[in-house]
Amino acid sequence: MVKMDAFVEKLSSFSSDKLDIAYGHFSSLDEELDKNVNGDIALFSVTITLMLTYACVATFSFRDSVSQRSILGFAGILAAGLAIIASFGLCSIIGVDFVSIVGVVPFLVIEALRSSGVGITITSITDLIAFLAGVGSSFLAVRNFCIYTAVAVVFCYINNISLFAACLTINERRVEQNRHFFTCRRVKPKEELKAIGKSNLYAICCGGSPPNNRNDAESFLDKFPRWLFPKVVLKLPFKIIIIVLFVCYLAFGIYGCVNLKQGLNLSQLVQDDSYFYKYSTRLETYFSRQTPVAFVTINDYTYSDFDTKNQINSVIKTAQDHEYFDDTFEHNWLNTYMASTYYDGSSESDFIAGFKSFISDRRYSRFENDVVFDSNERRIAASKFYVLSSDLSDSQEEGKMMLKAREIADREKFQCFASSPAFIAFEQYVRILGQTLQTVGIALAAVFVVTCFFMPHPVLIVFVTLAVTMIMVGVFGYMLYIDVALSAITMIHLIMSIGFSIDFTAHICHGYMISTGVSRDERVRQAFDHTGAPIFHGAMSSLIGVVVLYFAKSYIFKTFAFVMSFVLLFGIAHALLLLPVILSWRGPGRLTVSNELKGKTEQVEKETEVFL
Structure with a gap:
């Protein structure tokens, strides 16, 4: 290693007006990959911070200090952080090597945490099955990433149904007892504080009372989805436009899948100011593909x-x-x-x-x-x-x-x-497509089976499965248009996409299933009322975080940003536009729900929607 460092130092200081020298050695690529990923860790932390900031802003209430819910975000972060630490620790103990792509696991765990109720169960199970399918990959990076992430998903789910659920319960009791969201001390209602001469600001920050209804407890961003989207998807001209747009989307996606490139150039993996970037581009540009x-x-x-x-x-x-x-x-x-x-x-x-x-x-x-x-x-x-x-x-x-x-x-x-x-790179050229299709196929089959258990209506099962398939066709196909080829790195991103895809569609279909409206349009409207806010907030918080990764130097994080953008945009489009249109036309009949069960369901939805 010392000799290699001396070699690089010697040639980096060499200059000539007659020779243009490009150089590299057997471990140059490994060194540059580590440098890129380590350099982008800070950028990744900004991504997580932005996501959490949005979550706190979206749940922040200006009403008073009692109905404030943003403190629950910190409980969610604690649950996610413990899941990540447990995953990394357990996998390290059992001897699973850490690979660079594992750096995106925190993003995935926080993504899973934003789901709630039935959504997190379906997402966790399908994610777990998808990652377990990836464990059988012959690519070490894919296999180890899937092991780390599968373990993190399990711990995340356990933390959600135990630690975070307990925090939700404690928070509800705090609200009922009229306690301050931060100090947990009992406070007086705002009216009493104003009556004794306290300012409005003091009354909001140090006083309050439990919300009288759902409207009092929600922020503007909570109300926005159920106000906007029903106005769009329930009108015939917009329905026709949405269907036409999705037909075009699917056509471009299928074309992209058929013509999807495979492989990975060395120059894509290193920074453009690296000595190895110059070496790899010279090889790709001026030399024949002889090995x-x-x-x-x-x-x-x-x-x-x-x-x-x-x-x-x-x-x-x-x-x-x-x-x-x-x-x-x-x-x-x-x-x-x-x-x-x-x-x-x-x-x-x-x-x-x-x-x-x-x-x-x-x-x-x-x-x-x-x-x-x-x-x-x-x-x-x-x-x-x-x-x-x-x-x-x-x-x-x-x-x-x-x-x-x-x-x-x-x-x-x-x-x-x-x-x-070079066979290390060539290996993925002959195996990557088959292994990707196999893993994604297993995950899609898991989506179907899991949906059968948690959404026992044949029409909704078909809708969810077809929607997830369409999302995956779009993610696969649209990689062609941003010049991202199918490789071991993008295979990992595609495996991750399965759980996120079902998350959006399962939420809206579950909302439709538990709705009690007489007409299909009314049930779609109620579905937006139940699940519009979690879907919208989840997608927006993730997109805000992903945007930062566009500026990453690492190919791993940069392609992750592109693929996740596709997953989020296509997922929210299917959940909030296409599926509501289909449900308003061909949705199943009304499900009979007892008043007692209806009350429990509404209470669960109210409690679980406090965190995105």
Whole structure:
């Protein structure tokens, strides 16, 4: 590592008016990724702060000190923070390596916390199933991220139904007993304080009484969604416009899915002022897409035997005869050694002695790292031979070339395996699409099953499942238009999207199901009354936080911002525009609810909506 640092320092101080030098080493990418992510942690903290600030503002009441609800936000943060700490601690204890993308887990936990009632149960279960499906991924970053996040989701749910629920109960008792929201001391009503000569400001800050009705307890932002959206979605001209817009949305999404790019350029992962950015862009711009591929053996072969030489040449010849490989390039230490004056094949010991003299010659020192001797340095324990790929057109061809190299190694008599540092990137080209579709498919199936349990009406189950599918089509497809390709990083973001997508749609359908209006339009209006505020606040607080991440230098956080913006925008559009229109036309019949159950349901909705 010291040598690598000295290498970078030496070349960074070099200047020339004749040479344009770009450089990098084997661990440059890892160093730059860590630098980017660590540099954006502060930016991520700003994101969380903005989300929490919005939550406090949205629940802030100017009425008096008794009906004030913003203090519950701090209880929510405590629940989320404990879930994050528990997840990180438990995963570290059991030996799960921390990866950079785990840095977005706090955002996800706070997102889950903004759900309430049935919403958080459905979201938590579908999120958990989606992340457990991702645990089976062959990509280490995806697998470890899913483990960390699945554990955090479990702890978050436990904290919600225990710690946060307890805080809700305590808060309701505080309000009933006319206690101050911060000091918890009993206070006098504002009218009594004004009667004894106290100012209006003093009366608001130090006095108050329990709200007489829901209107007194809500802020302006709480009332805004149920005032605006019914005026839009329940009028025929707007309904037609909404349907047409969503048909166009779906068409563009499907086109994007069909033409979605796969792969990841190295230059996307580092800052543009980094030395490795210059190196990677030079490679991508000026050099062909040719990759050195090594055929490596760790078997004990007698290299002085001509049969071994023929087997090695057969491997190289088979590769060169294929269109994926250059038919002239060959880096073969054995052939070069046998053609030199140092060669002595009379015995294996003489062969080894001659080879040591061979690589000590500066003309042939390039082969020094192609051979590993055993502990006694009397035999060759491992060796490698190189071929070069053709100038391949795209990442998909590179992935196919990697598979072909492995196939050649498996079929030949000479026991070896194909290897290249670039295979780390190529691996995702051949696996990422299948694994993403499999994981998302499992999560969508989980959405269907979970919805069957928590929303036992076939029509609403179909609506929720189709809406989540449409949202995912949009998220997948619209990545094409912002030039974001499908990779291991975006696969993680797509897995995260499932839970957020169902959160919005489940809320509005659940609100419709428990509504008691006679007509469909009336039930849609009541659904907005029940769930419009949580959906709107949840999306707005998240969007405000996500906007900050657009300025991140890390590709991980930047793509997270884009994908989450799609999830939030498409999710709120489906929940507050498309689904209400569909429900107003083809919603199921009215569900009969007893007065006792209705009263309990309204009380639960009132209590759980205090936190976004």
